[in-house]
Amino acid sequence: MTADIAEAARVLSDATDVTLLAHVNPDADALGSALALGLVLHRRGVAVRVSFGAPDEVPETLRDLDVAGLLVPAAEVPAAPPVLVALDTGSVGRLGPLADRVSTAGVVVVLDHHVSNPRFGHVNVVDDEAEATAVVVLRLLDELGVELDEPVARCIYAGLVTDTRSFRHASSSTHEVAARLLAAGVDAEAVSRPLMDSHPFGYLGMLAKVLGRACLERDAAGGLGLVHAVVTLEDAAGLRPEEVESVVDLVRTASEAEVAAVLKELRPSHWSVSLRAVSRVDVREVAQLLGGGGHRLAAGFTATGPADRVLADLRTALTRTTTP
Numbered sequence: 367m368t369a370d371i372a373e374a375a376r377v378l379s380d381a382t383d384v385t386l387l388a389h390v391n392p393d394a395d396a397l398g399s400a401l402a403l404g405l406v407l408h409r410r411g412v413a414v415r416v417s418f419g420a421p422d423e424v425p426e427t428l429r430d431l432d433v434a435g436l437l438v439p440a441a442e443v444p445a446a447p448p449v450l451v452a453l454d455t456g457s458v459g460r461l462g463p464l465a466d467r468v469s470t471a472g473v474v475v476v477l478d479h480h481v482s483n484p485r486f487g488h489v490n491v492v493d494d495e496a497e498a499t500a501v502v503v504l505r506l507l508d509e510l511g512v513e514l515d516e517p518v519a520r521c522i523y524a525g526l527v528t529d530t531r532s533f534r535h536a537s538s539s540t541h542e543v544a545a546r547l548l549a550a551g552v553d554a555e556a557v558s559r560p561l562m563d564s565h566p567f568g569y570l571g572m573l574a575k576v577l578g579r580a581c582l583e584r585d586a587a588g589g590l591g592l593v594h595a596v597v598t599l600e601d602a603a604g605l606r607p608e609e610v611e612s613v614v615d616l617v618r619t620a621s622e623a624e625v626a627a628v629l630k631e632l633r634p635s636h637w638s639v640s641l642r643a644v645s646r647v648d649v650r651e652v653a654q655l656l657g658g659g660g661h662r663l664a665a666g667f668t669a670t671g672p673a674d675r676v677l678a679d680l681r682t683a684l685t686r687t688t689t690p
C-alpha cells in the first residue's frame with residue numbers, strides 16, 4: 367500500500383495532463399475525491415479535467431465543490447488521456463460510457479476502497495479498510511506534500527461525511543482526519559446540510575407516496591427480514607436524483623428488517639437498486655450475485671424488467687446468501 371501510494375504520487379508529480387473520473391451517478395465520495403485531487407494538480411499547473419460517464423448533469427449538491435471549474439461533460443474527455451485516475455470506482459464497468467478510456471489511457475491510476483476492486487489500473491491504491499475513497503486521496507495528498515486548505519479539505523470532508531453516514535462508521539484515526547479537515551477551515555454543518563438534510567418541499571409528497579407503498583417481508587433474508595420500496599419515474603418527476611437517493615435512508619429505519627432495498631427507476635423498466643444492511647447480512651455478496659457490487663452494509667445493482675421480478679430475484683439472492 368505504501369509503495370502503491372508512492373508510485374501514484376510519482377506518476378502524478380510527473381504528469382502534465384490528468385483526467386480524473388468518478389463512477390456513474392457520482393456521489394460525494396467519488397466527485398469530492400476527484401475534485402480534491404484535481405484542484406491540487408490544477409494549482410500545480412497540470413491540465414486537469416474531472417468527469418463521469420452518466421448522467422449529463424452534475425448533481426446540484428456537488429457543484430459548489432468545483433471551485434476551479436474542472437468539471438467537463440463526458441463528451442469532452444479525450445479519447446486517449448495520457449494519465450487517467452479512476453476514483454471510488456469498484457470495477458471498470460462503473461465508469462459507464464467512459465469505461466473504454468481504461469484501455470486507451472497511457473497510465474491508469476485507481477484510487478478506491480471497494481473490497482472487490484479487481485485492481486484494473488497500472489497503479490492501484492485500493493484500501494478496503496478505508497471508510498471512503500476520500501481517505502485514500504488524503505493519504506496521497508500527504509505523500510505529495512500538499513498543505514490542506516479549505517476548498518480541498520471541503521471536498522474530502524464531503525466524501526467522508528457521506529460514506530461514513532456522519533462518522534457512524536469511522537475509526538478513531540478517521541475522526542482524527544475529520545479534525546484535520548475542520549482545522550483547515552471546513553464548516554461541517556454548511557457542507558453536510560445540503561448533502562444530507564435539505565430537500566425541496568416536493569420531496570415530502572414523493573416520500574408520502576413511496577413510503578406509503580413500502581412492504582415489510584419478515585420471512586425474507588433467511589428470516590432476518592426485508593423492507594423494500596419502489597420509486598417510479600412518475601414518483602420522482604420534477605425532483606433531483608438527490609431526493610431519490612435519500613429514500614433508502616428512511617426505508618432502512620424499519621427495525622423489523624435486517625435488509626432494506628429501494629428500486630429506483632432510471633428509464634421505463636430499468637432500475638438501479640440500493641441495498642442496505644444493519645449488520646448481519648453482507649449485501650455486497652447479494653448485489654454481486656445480481657451483477658452489482660459495493661460494500662458489506664451498502665451495495666447496489668442494476669436490473670431490467672417489471673419491479674416484481676427484480677424483487678423476486680432479490681429474494682432468491684438473499685436466501686442464497688443467508689442460508690448456511
Ligand code: AMP
Nearest residue numbers: 640641658659660661664665666667668
Ligand atoms: P447506492 O445505493 O447507489 O448509494 O450504492 C451503494 C454502494 O453500492 C455504492 O457505494 C457502490 O459501491 C455500490 N453500487 C451501487 N450500484 C452499483 C452497481 N450497479 N454496480 C456495482 N456497485 C454498485
Ligand code: MN
Nearest residue numbers: 393395396454
Ligand atoms: Mn461512491
Ligand code: MN
Nearest residue numbers: 395454499529
Ligand atoms: Mn466511496
